[in-house]
Amino acid sequence: MPPHLSADRPAAQPPGRGSVDALISQARRLKGDVDAVRRDTQSDGSDPQERWQRALCDLALHQLDDLDEHLGQLRDGPPPSPAAPPPPPERDSLLSRVGSAEWNLLTDEASWSGELFQILGRDPAAAPLTLDELPSVVLDEDRRRLTAMVTDCLVDAKPIDGEFRIVRPDGEARTVHMMGEPVLDSDGSTSSMWAVLRDVSELRRNQRAVSETRDSLQRHRAHTEHRLAVELQEAVLPPWRGSLRLPHQGPQTLDLAARCLRSSTSAMIGGDWYDALELADGETLLSVGDLTGHGVAVASGMAALLGAVRGMAMAGTQPGQLMSWLNQLLDATVQPALGSAVCCRYRPDTRTLTWAQAGHPAPLLFRDGTGRRLNAPDGVLLGATPGAVYAQAEETLEVGDLLVLHTDGLVPGHNPADSVNLLLDLGPRLGETDTAQECVRLVVDEFGESEREGDACVLVARVTY
Secondary structure, X not given: OOOOHHHHOOOOOOOOHHHHHXXXXXXXXXXXXXXXXXXXXXXXXXXXXXXXXXXXXXXXXXXXXXXXXHHHHHHHOOOOOOOOOOOOOOOOOOXXXXXXXXXXXXXXXXXXXHHHHHHHOOOOOOOOOOOOOHHHHEOHHHHHHHHHHHHHHHHHOOOEEEEEEEEOOOOOEEEEEEEEEEEEOOOOOEEEEEEEEEEOHHHHHHHHHHHHHHHHHHHHHHHHHHHHHHHHHHXXXXXXXXXXXXXXXXXXXXXXXXXXXXXXXXXOOEEEEEEEEEOOOOOEEEEEEXXXXXXXXXXXXXXXXXXXXXHHHHOOOOHHHHHHHHHHHHHOOXXXXXEEEEEEEEEOOOOEEEEEEEOOOOOEEEEOOEEEEOOOOOOOOEOOOOOOOOOOEEEEOOOOOEEEEEOOOOOOOOOHHHHHHHHHOOHHHHHOOOOHHHHHHHHHHHHOOOOOOOOEEEEEEEEOO
């Protein structure tokens, strides 16, 4: 059997660049020769033989041109693939959220980019909206804003920079930010207006989400701080509720009741306090006070101050000296603060009340249905003057006397002098009560329901023996 053809000679290989160049040269020489024959064929068009020869030459030249082109392609290799057109921007991409437009005022024509059609949800095959038609896709409450911006741009040549909301044909509302300027002709009049419109809906949603989260965190923080301040204040103030009789052993000489009234305009807890404590020497400590400010830090400072009052009073410190040391304590704190206070020591065997004050309303004494304010010894606000000296005073009480200690703001909406007068006006009604608790209830019923800007405390002590 004769061998296969591929066994006799190697398979054909792609031509080398040099051989293709040689073929191109031969084709071009042949084309020159054919063109020379064509030129030699002179004919006026009357001889059919000559016309036939000339047509053959034209056909040969055309085919040789094609051959030259094909050989050139063979030599240069396949042409590079045409670059793929850039894909249209995705709907949620940044490019798809920015579109442009131009409105010609002379021809009333509009030109929109494809992205603007997509932003407004309109068919690209539809005609762009004119400036008169644009408000038709804007929410009613935003149309006046858009009209004002466009009018200022066209009439006063002011740049446009503002936002409005549009409604797409599918009912979806979007927020669009528009920036634009007028285009002036040679005489300075406005011939057209161009604008760039950006879909900022997602941006505004994210901003609202951030703002709502921040507000929620602030509310949670305020609620937490309020709860901590309340818990701290309740933990520090006297544990007794309702009424208390002191001393615990032996004849009970004082009937006590107190109440703390919360602010109606602020959720923050202030630094008001009241206290009644039986001391080691048989005397009784009565005190009320107020540390300026609100919140956990102030409640914590109030707790420290009240702890110091109790400790010094238990050690036998007299009210005037006690105030001086409290003043030094506030002056030495890391966060300086101001405070006011009244501190009293009641000695039951002589019914003597020794007291001092630091910029605080003086106690009110009611006897036989008539009230008066005790004359206050000298004393400035705690923390106001380093090294301040505080005087103290004494008052002898009688059985049936009623002593009212309170902080600022107990009578809301009135200055301190008027507040004292309103409290003193309660004298006849307080004289009809039988217990300190009834006195506190009367004061709260009279002034507790009114709106108050800050907290307030009231402490009532009735001499019973």
